[in-house]
Amino acid sequence: MSVTVIYVPRDTAALAVGADAVARAIEAEAVARGLALKVIRNGSRGMLWLETLVEVATPHGRVAYGPVNTGDVAGLFEAGFIHGAAHPLFHGLTEDIPYLKKQERLTFSRVGVIDPVSLTDYAEHGGWQGLKRALGMHPARIVDEVIESGLRGRGGAAFPTGVKWKTVLNTESRQKYIVCNADEGDSGTFADRMLMEGDPFSLIEGMVIAGLAVGANQGYIYVRSEYPQAIHVLNTAITQAMAAGYLGEYIQGSGLSFHLEVREGAGAYICGEETSLLESLEGKRGMVRAKPPLPAIEGLFGQPTVVNNVLSLATVPLILARGAEFYRNYGMGRSRGTQPFQLAGNIKYGGLVEKAFGLTLRELLYDFGGGSATGRPLRAAQVGGPLGAYLPEAQWDIALDYEAYAAASAMLGHGGVVAFDDTVDMLRMARYAMEFCAIESCGKCTPCRIGSVRGVETLDKIAAAQMGRENHITLLRDLCDTMLGGSLCALGGMAPYPVLSALEHFPEDFGVAAPAATQTV
Numbered sequence: 001m002s003v004t005v006i007y008v009p010r011d012t013a014a015l016a017v018g019a020d021a022v023a024r025a026i027e028a029e030a031v032a033r034g035l036a037l038k039v040i041r042n043g044s045r046g047m048l049w050l051e052t053l054v055e056v057a058t059p060h061g062r063v064a065y066g067p068v069n070t071g072d073v074a075g076l077f078e079a080g081f082i083h084g085a086a087h088p089l090f091h092g093l094t095e096d097i098p099y100l101k102k103q104e105r106l107t108f109s110r111v112g113v114i115d116p117v118s119l120t121d122y123a124e125h126g127g128w129q130g131l132k133r134a135l136g137m138h139p140a141r142i143v144d145e146v147i148e149s150g151l152r153g154r155g156g157a158a159f160p161t162g163v164k165w166k167t168v169l170n171t172e173s174r175q176k177y178i179v180c181n182a183d184e185g186d187s188g189t190f191a192d193r194m195l196m197e198g199d200p201f202s203l204i205e206g207m208v209i210a211g212l213a214v215g216a217n218q219g220y221i222y223v224r225s226e227y228p229q230a231i232h233v234l235n236t237a238i239t240q241a242m243a244a245g246y247l248g249e250y251i252q253g254s255g256l257s258f259h260l261e262v263r264e265g266a267g268a269y270i271c272g273e274e275t276s277l278l279e280s281l282e283g284k285r286g287m288v289r290a291k292p293p294l295p296a297i298e299g300l301f302g303q304p305t306v307v308n309n310v311l312s313l314a315t316v317p318l319i320l321a322r323g324a325e326f327y328r329n330y331g332m333g334r335s336r337g338t339q340p341f342q343l344a345g346n347i348k349y350g351g352l353v354e355k356a357f358g359l360t361l362r363e364l365l366y367d368f369g370g371g372s373a374t375g376r377p378l379r380a381a382q383v384g385g386p387l388g389a390y391l392p393e394a395q396w397d398i399a400l401d402y403e404a405y406a407a408a409s410a411m412l413g414h415g416g417v418v419a420f421d422d423t424v425d426m427l428r429m430a431r432y433a434m435e436f437c438a439i440e441s442c443g444k445c446t447p448c449r450i451g452s453v454r455g456v457e458t459l460d461k462i463a464a465a466q467m468g469r470e471n472h473i474t475l476l477r478d479l480c481d482t483m484l485g486g487s488l489c490a491l492g493g494m495a496p497y498p499v500l501s502a503l504e505h506f507p508e509d510f511g512v513a514a515p516a517a518t519q520t521v
């Protein structure tokens with residue numbers, strides 16, 4: 001009797017809507033009907049409105065049903081879903097769902113496809129090829145390959161990954177480290193989590209390659225404590241990779257070694273900033289360190305350290321396996337490759353969209369997102385997390401490219417997009433940005449520690465329509481100027497972006513009729 005394979009995600013987004021119960025219900029129903037089934041717990045495909053998305057392997061490919069609740073399970077069996085039959089929750093072949101079909105999945109090519117903790121599945125889907133090639137290369141050649149790919153850090157600052165590695169490679173030390181930044185604190189972002197839960201071996205492989213490239217034999221993945229599922233999956237994958245000789249001593253019979261451990265963060269946004277993260281990893285309070293020295297020269301425990309985002313590291317195996325040229329052929333200008341965008345907020349079809357740089361926000365919001373969830377017109381979108389600018393419709397046709405966004409006083413950051421409909425009060429959003437900064441400030445420098453508190457007060461005065469509103473707005477601009485220029489790190493240095501963009505593009509919400517000033521953010 002052939003065994004039908006059913007996929008039920010165990011990604012946090014799916015678990016949150018009852019995926020475990022759905023998996024149990026499918027197994028129980030199969031037993032009751034005397035059917036032989038194998039349920040594989042995969043990652044999420046990133047179409048979050050369809051979770052729990054159940055897939056059935058058929059001779060024609062995987063067929064999707066969603067969103068499935070436990071109450072739907074008996075009906076699905078009745079309709080013959082194990083043969084891919086029609087049902088009101090049927091979406092046809094998963095790969096043909098337009099949301100997925102229109103994407104260019106490179107970093108996420110395996111996420112949702114494989115069993116995240118199956119070494120065999122990973123290997124059968126192209127895993128370890130990058131590492132195998134890297135093992136036969138000179139470290140400097142690995143670094144050059146990453147430089148040539150054009151990969152830039154996906155954590156927010158977009159610094160060229162290979163250039164950072166080169167600094168670590170060229171810094172003499174007996175001990176070097178690879179640190180993966182999995183703090184993922186930006187609002188509306190979840191790509192790191194999805195990757196770690198859906199394809200943890202790709203991150204492990206990327207970190208081992210980074211270790212070979214710069215001469216580091218110890219790595220840490222700093223994961224936010226709010227991601228228990230990711231931590232569990234990573235630890236399981238690390239144990240397996242150790243047992244299979246992809247981690248530990250003598251990797252794949254070579255003379256090289258690399259050890260990897262997971263560390264849990266303590267829940268502070270500032271611990272995502274690389275120097276605070278290093279302080280936290282060292283067991284101290286997460287406070288920003290002044291740079292220089294760069295972490296690449298004096299990082300963890302004072303040693304040369306690569307700090308890279310999850311997505312940056314997880315993209316490296318593909319670059320090594322397919323070659324720098326393959327990766328850099330995607331994208332535009334100096335933004336090479338693909339970016340996993342994350343659609344959240346008031347959006348009909350929220351989820352993960354990996355596309356080459358160069359598409360527009362309008363395409364993301366409408367072609368993928370389907371407009372607002374409320375059905376009302378969209379008014380603004382915040383791109384790049386809590387420190388990113390609010391973009392009005394007039395800016396939705398700018399290409400999603402690091403330089404084009406910087407020229408518009410905005411940033412792509414980690415690729416998070418949070419949408420708002422026309423009921424949003426942009427003065428309140430500006431206040432929220434300042435309040436966020438006040439709450440999350442590490443307190444080390446005055447413009448951020450004091451400035452953000454004064455910023456909240458000033459915005460409250462503007463909201464209260466107190467006498468002299470124009471003066472308060474001038475004061476707010478001055479304050480933002482000081483924070484932009486005088487803050488030690490990008491928390492205080494970029495918190496003015498959402499505030500000034502709200503003021504610039506939505507002056508009516510601040511009680512100012514026309515564009516408030518010629519100053520751009």
Ligand SMILES: Cc1cc2nc3c(=O)[nH]c(=O)nc-3n(C[C@H](O)[C@H](O)[C@H](O)COP(=O)(O)O)c2cc1C
Binds near residue numbers: 159186274489
């Ligand atoms: C306040 C603040 C929070 C940050 N949070 C994160 C984060 O959660 N994840 C991340 O990868 N980078 C974050 N960064 C950026 C890191 O400092 C650093 O640039 C990044 O980890 C480097 O990796 P990459 O080059 O691969 O992007 C943050 C920066 C700041 C200023």
Ligand code: SF4
Binds near residue numbers: 449491
């Ligand atoms: S800008 Fe804010 S978070 Fe950054 S160092 Fe200064 S006080 Fe700390």
